Amino acid sequence: MSFYNDSGWTRPAAELSPSATLTTAGHSVKQQCIVNDQMGPFIVLYILILTVGLPGNLLSVWGFIQSRRPKKQSTSVYLVNLLMADILLLLTLPFKILKDLGKAPWKLMVFHCQGSAVVMYISLYASIAFLAFIIVDRYLKDCHTAQFLQLHEASFAWLLSMVVWMLLLLIMVPNMALPTENLTESKYLRCSSLKKELSLHWHTMTVFLNMVLFLNASAVVLISSGLALKRFMRSRSDPKLRMDARRVVLSVTAMALAYMLSFVPYHVARTPYTLAQTKVIKDCLTERQLFLAKESTLFLSLLHVCLDPLLFFQLDAPFRETVRKLLPCSKNQSVHAKEQVVQEVMLQEAHAEQDAAV
Incomplete structure (x- = not known):
């Protein structure tokens, strides 16, 4: 430049x-204050996320297709929607990487700001919502709460999933359509500089609406974790109930902890950075520091796409069985088990023949 x-x-x-x-x-x-001229380390991290996350999620897609079973459980419905969000997010990463390199064509950088970046944030907040649903759903199922049986129905889960997608599209898609500024081409394009006043106001509103979504999801996750822990403490006198409660609290608390570590730091950094985008904060050095904090915590939020395939494997039995058939060790164990069954049958037949001869 x-x-x-x-x-x-x-x-x-x-x-x-x-x-x-x-x-x-x-x-x-x-x-103009340049904030995105130190993207080298982040580009490496995003490439690692893409390299690790894409094969795992494509394997997950293949596993869900091969299982060929209708998703009759709410958990499976939320997992499928979470997988859709992860795939969309991974598809936007190449555009972000090229834009952050500063060597992409100008039109491609503008496309990222107006298109793929919006899709990335839609996918991110869809993932937050579906992870929260999964955590709550696991708690309710493990506790066998009768009054919430309707929430476990697949039809209700699909309806709730559609509401989440439609709400996010309603909030985020106008960012693609609102008018933009005609800027001189530059190496370090800052997406907020493309936005006119109306577009910038809408962008600010979407950030805070997404923050409300995150806070509500986080509250539900924390309540579920607290109730699971409370159930565990109450069941100390009954050994059988204690084992079930321990399994619940470990499952729910582990997912809740991963959820908080992934998404809370990003949202702590996001709000002050939005103030810098809207020129409430005007000091250039402060803007640069806030941008680096936002990018660092965004990496943590995107990292969940690498870990979600493990969640699919753990929570969905048909998917787990399909993936196990791919593993050489599982195939060997299956062949060995069949051989043992054949040997036992042959041994029983031999004993029967000996008894008949006697």
């Missing part, structure tokens, strides 16, 4: 500090 004056003189952006000013023909021109 270079800066031009009336006489055609240029000066590379690398020679300027992020908040420098240029004096041109007696006029002071303030340089």
Whole structure:
């Protein structure tokens, strides 16, 4: 990126500090604050997420297709929707990587800001909602709560899933359609700089609406974890109930802890960064620090796409059985088990023949 004056003189952006000013023909021109010129480490991390997460999630898609069983359980419905969100998120990562490299064509960088970045955040918040549903659903099922039996029905789970997708689309899709500024091409495109005043206001509103969604989901997750722990404490006098309660509290608490570690840091950093995007915070150094904090915590939030296949394997029995058939050790164990059965049958027949001869 270079800066031009009336006489055609240029000066590379690398020679300027992020908040420098240029004096041109007696006029002071303030340089735009560049916050995304240190993306190297994040690009490596995003490539790792894509490299690890894509094969695992494609295997999950194959496993769910091969299981060929209708999703009659609410947990399976939420898992399928979580898988859809993860695949969409992974498909947007190449565009983010190319844009952060600063070497992508200008139109591709604009496309990421207006299109693929919006899809990425739709997928992220869909994942948050479905992970929260899974945690609550596991608690209710493990506790055998009769009054919530309707919540375990697949039809209700599909309805709730559709509501989540429609709500997120309603909130986020206008960010793709609202008018944008015509900017001069630059290496370090900041997506918020493309937005006109109306678009920036809508973007700010979507951030805070998504924050409300996250806070509600987090409250439900914490309540489920607290109830599971309370049930465990009450069951100490009954050994049988204690084992069941222990299994519940370990399952729910482990998922809740992973949920909090993945998403809470991002939302702590997201709000002040949004204030910087809307120029409430104007100090360039502060903006750069907030951007780096947002990107660092965003990496933690995106990391869940690498771990979700383990969740699918753990919670969905048909999927688990399908994947096990692919493993060489499982095949060997299956063959060995069949051989043992054949040997036992042959041995029984031999004994029967000996008894008959006697």
